[in-house]
Amino acid sequence: MNELIAVLQSTQALITIGVLVLAVVLFISNALAPELTGLLSLALLMASGVLSPQKALAGFGSPALITLMGLFAVSAALFKSGALDRLRELIASERIRTPRRLIALLGLVVAPISGVVPNTPVVASLLPVIEAWCVRRRLSPSRVLLPLSFATVLGGTLTLLGSSVNLLVSDISEQLGYGSLELFSFTAIGVPIWLVGTAYMLLVPKGLLPDRGRDDNQLVGSSDQTGYFTEVTIPYDSNLVGQSLHNSRLQRRFDVDVLELQRDEQRLLPPLADRTIEPGDRLLLRVTRADLLRLQQEHTVQLAQRTQEDKSMSAEAFSGEGQKTVEVLLPSGSTLAGASLRELRFRQRHNATVLALRRGQQTVQERLGKAILREGDVLLLQAPLDSIRGLQASNDLLVLDQLENDLPTIRRKPIAIAIALSMLIVPTLTSLPLVAAVLMAVIAMVIGGCIRPAEALSSIRLDVILLLGSLSSFSVAMQDTGLADAFAGILEYCLEGLPTYIALLMVFLATTILTQFISNAASVALFVPVAIQLSTNMNLPPTALLLTVLFGASQSFLTPMGYQTNLMVFGPGRYRFFDVTRYGIGLTALMTFMIPGLILWQYAGS
Numbered sequence: 001m002n003e004l005i006a007v008l009q010s011t012q013a014l015i016t017i018g019v020l021v022l023a024v025v026l027f028i029s030n031a032l033a034p035e036l037t038g039l040l041s042l043a044l045l046m047a048s049g050v051l052s053p054q055k056a057l058a059g060f061g062s063p064a065l066i067t068l069m070g071l072f073a074v075s076a077a078l079f080k081s082g083a084l085d086r087l088r089e090l091i092a093s094e095r096i097r098t099p100r101r102l103i104a105l106l107g108l109v110v111a112p113i114s115g116v117v118p119n120t121p122v123v124a125s126l127l128p129v130i131e132a133w134c135v136r137r138r139l140s141p142s143r144v145l146l147p148l149s150f151a152t153v154l155g156g157t158l159t160l161l162g163s164s165v166n167l168l169v170s171d172i173s174e175q176l177g178y179g180s181l182e183l184f185s186f187t188a189i190g191v192p193i194w195l196v197g198t199a200y201m202l203l204v205p206k207g208l209l210p211d212r213g214r215d216d217n218q219l220v221g222s223s224d225q226t227g228y229f230t231e232v233t234i235p236y237d238s239n240l241v242g243q244s245l246h247n248s249r250l251q252r253r254f255d256v257d258v259l260e261l262q263r264d265e266q267r268l269l270p271p272l273a274d275r276t277i278e279p280g281d282r283l284l285l286r287v288t289r290a291d292l293l294r295l296q297q298e299h300t301v302q303l304a305q306r307t308q309e310d311k312s313m314s315a316e317a318f319s320g321e322g323q324k325t326v327e328v329l330l331p332s333g334s335t336l337a338g339a340s341l342r343e344l345r346f347r348q349r350h351n352a353t354v355l356a357l358r359r360g361q362q363t364v365q366e367r368l369g370k371a372i373l374r375e376g377d378v379l380l381l382q383a384p385l386d387s388i389r390g391l392q393a394s395n396d397l398l399v400l401d402q403l404e405n406d407l408p409t410i411r412r413k414p415i416a417i418a419i420a421l422s423m424l425i426v427p428t429l430t431s432l433p434l435v436a437a438v439l440m441a442v443i444a445m446v447i448g449g450c451i452r453p454a455e456a457l458s459s460i461r462l463d464v465i466l467l468l469g470s471l472s473s474f475s476v477a478m479q480d481t482g483l484a485d486a487f488a489g490i491l492e493y494c495l496e497g498l499p500t501y502i503a504l505l506m507v508f509l510a511t512t513i514l515t516q517f518i519s520n521a522a523s524v525a526l527f528v529p530v531a532i533q534l535s536t537n538m539n540l541p542p543t544a545l546l547l548t549v550l551f552g553a554s555q556s557f558l559t560p561m562g563y564q565t566n567l568m569v570f571g572p573g574r575y576r577f578f579d580v581t582r583y584g585i586g587l588t589a590l591m592t593f594m595i596p597g598l599i600l601w602q603y604a605g606s
Helices: 002-007 011-029 034-047 063-080 085-091 099-114 119-137 145-155 164-175 187-203 249-253 289-297 308-319 346-350 385-392 410-429 434-447 453-458 462-481 483-495 500-515 520-532 542-554 564-570 577-603
Strands: 228-233 256-263 266-268 282-287 324-329 353-358 378-383
Touching (some): 063 462, 085 099, 099 119, 099 145, 164 520, 187 542, 282 289, 346 385, 378 385, 483 500, 483 520, 542 577
Antiparallel strands (some): 228 353
């Protein structure tokens, strides 16, 4: 305590405490966006002279932050190329019929993926797939969405790349002089955590996951996601021929509803699950935009031909070469309303192919060419760039999309996967720095056609970069002003006489509790410089305390705010606040007792 009093006689220490208190209040109250709170704190520390601009801004040029920026682009290329399509297909397969089987899949397959791909985009990609699975199984999404979040959190601590917080800890460690973390620095601890956490989710009574009901219209997504209607034909060489719709790749891999099957002059309506697909069948589908663009590149189906003379034009649209895909709206007063696409000779008139139609929440049962257009309809068009620019000058159609939107690159999937694997393997087997491997992977993804340069830039989450880059200044300020040593002295006094295991447990628990109220990145930035000072008296290397804080901030299973993936599933799952606590408190208790023991096992005597 005397040391803290001595430190508080310094003006810079008082200013630092004031800035920290202000930041914590803003983080808890959400009065400002987290990244703006970080930037405000950074500016105040520089303006008051606590930190020089070079020290304060060093976090924005750190290898960890550059690694994260590159990782965003690599992840975007993987998702765009369809690297997770097999997983999406597995989720929709007949083998996954019960919530417990789905939870096993999430724990054993999705969690390891989150160890090398940031968990937030993994949840964003799988959320609509699992919601659709719930609709088909007539189950409430509240029975499976929390396990999705928890599985990605558990997997996020398998490697350095699993979470942005991991990279922040590595950056802070390097700035404080303890060196950066390696790709697999904490994998030996992360693997038991992942396996025990998965076992918990499989064995815990299912009553801890509430049944909050379901809204089928909501579960399948917004109209922007699922309201498109289109026709496809089954070519003679399609591998769907001879299969039932229920067992086909069309239903397993893509989030589609087959609304009608047209065979010669027959018009077959649902239920269609047991109907065998024959060559020449025409299917009327309801499909998401993303899946429609992927479906367009699958040679198992073809976009239905509108008229005989449009075959060559439609073939060009099917290839997608030199084409752009955009949404256009029929505004009020459009002269196109009241006529069908065939009557309008839309393809010849606008040099654009209509891929699909969206009409609010209504189902369009007519064949696409015969559907009567209405004001408010949204058409998904594919056309050359010049034609789209011509549409922008039309009063009959309003272009809703940016022209940079492009087709998925599923033909580049093997290239994308090979590049990602090389990014992981090469730094492990050679002396190549991880940041260099990630940047080389980004360039390889662009050169290989897996992602465009503009898309790579747009994939970078600026809010995350600003938050992490600014928060590292907290740790430097606490170290430079002596506050880290002073707070560590108080913490050491409180833990005096306790066994090392219990002391680590208290540090872990304190970090976990703090993380429930402020972001885990902020918890790490505040706690790491304090906890590291305890390492000498505990006879442990600084890395042991650093990892204790990291795991405490990452294993957030108590509140929706504890981790961003918890918030992502909170609304779609219709959860209530304490639903997360009830399901996660047992896992939190398990981790609280387990993780300090694992850290002691790895680092005691080092």
